[in-house]
Amino acid sequence: MEGSLKKLLFFGTFSIIMKITQQTGSMYYIHKYILITHLEMSWTEAQSYCRAEYGDLATIFDEQDFTRINDMTSDLDRPFWIGLYDDINSWKWSLVGEDFYADVGDDYRKWQEDQPDNVGADERCVSMTQNGFWRDNSCTVVKMPLICFTVDEEDQYVLVTEQKSWFEAQSYCRQHHTDLVSVRSLAENQEVSSRLQTGQEAWIGMHRDSWEWSDGSSSLFRKWREDQPDNENNTQACVGMQKKGWSDSKCANKLNILCQEITEVTPVPAVQRRTTVKVKLLTKADLTDPTIRHNVLQQFEAALHSQGFTDVKLLWRTLKEEPQPTESDACGEELTKNLG
Structure with missing residues (x-):
């Protein structure tokens, strides 16, 4: 992905980090992390809540994502669920x-x-x-x-x-x-x-497979705390984040929640218009010469650019020669003048 913009927003009982990622071409994604601090749920309940309200529990893709989430939660003294879990039944x-x-x-x-x-x-x-x-x-x-x-x-x-x-x-x-x-x-x-x-x-x-993300993402990024994961008492299969690291925990524990919402955006292409302009040039130059035509178009483009028209492409088109009018009477018969 190329280019990113991240913004941190606070709204009382929840906080949002917004990341905009630009991919090849015009399509881009708005990826938001939403920290829910007024609710405490089990991991399964948190997964259902995030899927219903936003998209899913959070997937963390790299060190930059982790650092920004950690900065957002630096004042939080308790863990919160993310989307990583160990599917112990995936044999x-x-x-x-x-x-x-x-x-x-x-x-x-x-x-x-x-x-x-x-x-x-x-x-x-x-x-x-x-x-x-x-x-x-x-x-x-x-x-x-x-x-x-x-x-x-x-x-x-x-x-x-x-x-x-x-x-x-x-x-x-x-x-x-x-x-x-x-x-x-x-x-x-x-x-x-x-x-x-x-x-x-x-x-x-x-x-069976190793740790997986709730949304099915293939992110291999991990940020375990020291001596983690340990599956203490063989009961810990879900992951919580707190104070610069991750720990495995009992999925039934009640924690705050980090959700994510990913929106795919395809910009509406700009409308292109074609305008035909008839121009009469009074010049002794040979306008059938391609070099002269090119120089004339360059001068027109420079004049348009100076007026703020930057997205302009000029093409030379020669119109057919118009027939010369003749004098005729009301019946359509051609008259001739007696010049003598």
């Missing part, structure tokens, strides 16, 4: 394709007791224990064996004992087999777990 399989799940679906689960728990707000990938139960783990920090799925082999489940992160496991299975294994039923769960030895644990294909 999906690495292997995609409607035909693969058509007969049995993709909603089978076999969680271990107290799982998933998302310890440290960083557990978004799933492993299977030897007894067939599933656990969530960090996709990057934890390394363990993996079970690949091969669509064209008689034995479709392949245990790889090399220690890998979940993303490394996904890449390996896609390169050497089909994908990390999907488990669609109790029978498949038993078949897959039978590949594991006592005490062994391995990655399967289930995972």
Whole structure:
């Protein structure tokens, strides 16, 4: 985006930051942040309120947005909701394709007791224990064996004992087999777990997305406070902002609200008019010469510019020669003069 104008307004129980962003072409957007301080709601209630009254809970795109919001709320000594949240129920399989799940679906689960728990707000990938139960783990920090799925082999489940992160496991299975294994039923769960030895644990294909914005924006900007997010007591999946940083909180907590309203504006194009002016020039110059015509047009344009007409384009157009009149009588017969 090119060019921006931001303005801060205060109206008693709420404040507004307005940002105008210019994109390529004539279209631009007016992006307003509205801080609501006279209401306290849960995150879900706040989301519904913002969607009904403005547009959505606030998405923060960059450091400039964050700084201006922080300046607006510098006197506020309590947190307020923004649009970031952790969708803890967005589980999906690495292997995609409607035909693969058509007969049995993709909603089978076999969680271990107290799982998933998302310890440290960083557990978004799933492993299977030897007894067939599933656990969530960090996709990057934890390394363990993996079970690949091969669509064209008689034995479709392949245990790889090399220690890998979940993303490394996904890449390996896609390169050497089909994908990390999907488990669609109790029978498949038993078949897959039978590949594991006592005490062994391995990655399967289930995972979920990281933090998301309420309005679906793809902004990757984050401003966590120190030691955040931590998902304390495995109950914090929504984000509040306060005093120069963000923290994850229980979604049921009652906080103030930061909404946003984005308006798309397309300027009405200026009306262009064409005016034809007949000019009779008395000159001995050859007006059929293109160079002379160009010089004449330049002089006309300079004269118009001096009078304030700047958006002017002149074109030279030669009119057809008009026929010379002849004398005629009332009956239309041509008369001739007797000059003798």
